[in-house]
Amino acid sequence: MKHDRILILDFGSQYTQLIARRIREERVYSEIHPPTRSLDWIREWSPKGIILSGGPASVYDEGVPTMDPEILQLGVPVLGICYGMQIIAQLEGSEVAVGRREYGRAELSVAESDDLFHGFLPDESSQVWCSHADHVDQPPEGYRALASTETLPVAAFGHTERPIFGVQFHPEVAHTPRGEEIISNFLLRICECRPTWTAGAFIQESVERIQAAVGEGTAICGLSGGVDSSVAAALVHRAIGDRLTCIFVDNGLLRKHEREDVERTARKHMGVRLVVVDATDEFLVALDGIEEPEEKRRRIGHVFIDVFGRVAKEEGTGAGHLVQGTLYPD
Missing domain, CATH: 3.40.50.620 (HUPs)
Incomplete structure (x- = not known):
């Protein structure tokens, strides 16, 4: 049987292996690769979805890992986590705000409970884990804010037409109790992966x-x-x-x-x-x-x-x- 596959592009996060584990728990196959993979390689690998990991860098640092902006034009669902969200914002023309370090628990308020936050109630509060210095104050043009915290006006965003999403927190860690629901929604609802990899x-x-x-x-x-x-x-x-x-x-x-x-x-x-x-x-x-x-x-x-x-x-x-x-x- 040919299994549906998720491509994880690793920007150096300490949690990347946890992302892969959460995907396995949903019985979906995934592989971790560097963000230098070419468009032709990604097309040939044919992922059902792409997850951009977090990372320790700022998008403004010299020599930091980035990716081909055309990845966002492939028509493949994309989920950016932390640094991955910031990469999407920068490539799509939005400013990434610098210098407000946040590490620890935060209370997430969901504005739209479709797609990525399916199963969440509007304005429902949910604990999430943050670990970042930079953040996004305004979603890029064509995107809308999906959730916020007390310190993050845009804790999550999504494109209005394309299946591209970003979250500033870490759904893959245990300190985000409903993180597995968010990952499951991305895999099964948005990417429409079949849970066959057992x-x-x-x-x-x-x-x-x-x-x-x-x-x-x-x-x-x-x-x-x-x-x-x-x-x-x-x-x-x-x-x-x-x-x-x-x-x-x-x-x-x-x-x-x-x-x-x-x-x-x-x-x-x-x-x-x-x-x-x-x-x-x-x-x-x-x-x-x-x-x-x-x-x-x-x-x-x-x-x-x-x-x-x-x-x-x-x-x-x-x-x-x-x-x-x-x-x-x-």
């Missing part, structure tokens, strides 16, 4: 992609016992079965019973083929007399690569694919 769908699609990539070949995986490598190993094992070989390297620096826990989980619960190598002596020799933390990390990394490579040649059954699990932000 964990089950992700597993099935991942298995199919792995099977297509590996074919009749084999694979090896460095299994640490952590979430990342364990999930990767579980998906690949589901896809190709015993043609996956997992390698666990005991470096002699593990927590108590950690090796036994990994062996039990991998073999009994996951059912994978696991090779365990005790390389304690090699690691301890390499670390002997070393006190500087970064040098320790460097040596541990080098020894691990040497040990893993050696064992992979011995036990990897000529594997043509390497399985690696890592965090999404990395």
Whole structure:
């Protein structure tokens, strides 16, 4: 199944990953990309909507991230959050007011409860979280104010004809209790996304992609016992079965019973083929007399690569694919 997709353009916000998480909670697929993505790339990627994240900069600073103004002409719904709202205002010809820093809770009063604020009562007060220095006092021409706070005459705006919206607060954080409703309204009502991206769908699609990539070949995986490598190993094992070989390297620096826990989980619960190598002596020799933390990390990394490579040649059954699990932000 082809899922509807939301493109998040990241302007450096500390909350960008939270935006992606809120979208996932609505069972919609999203990806985070830099705002330097070209119009042609965005058209080809074909998002159902675009979210512009916040960021630490002022739109007036030199060398700050911005975006192609033609993005606002694509006909794709856009939601700007904090700095993202200010970018929209500036590109659309409105002045961004400078220098009134606000950090903390505020009470939002909704003027129009259609579209973005569907489900809110007119003039209903709702807590939101603000974290900004600049703000917008007047919406750009063709836009209307949708909400305000005591200090922000335009806490949210929307275009009168195009599906373009901006909010000066952060709906993605827990301190905005009804923020998930605002994000849901944008995704499901404005962008008309289908909520089809579930964990089950992700597993099935991942298995199919792995099977297509590996074919009749084999694979090896460095299994640490952590979430990342364990999930990767579980998906690949589901896809190709015993043609996956997992390698666990005991470096002699593990927590108590950690090796036994990994062996039990991998073999009994996951059912994978696991090779365990005790390389304690090699690691301890390499670390002997070393006190500087970064040098320790460097040596541990080098020894691990040497040990893993050696064992992979011995036990990897000529594997043509390497399985690696890592965090999404990395």
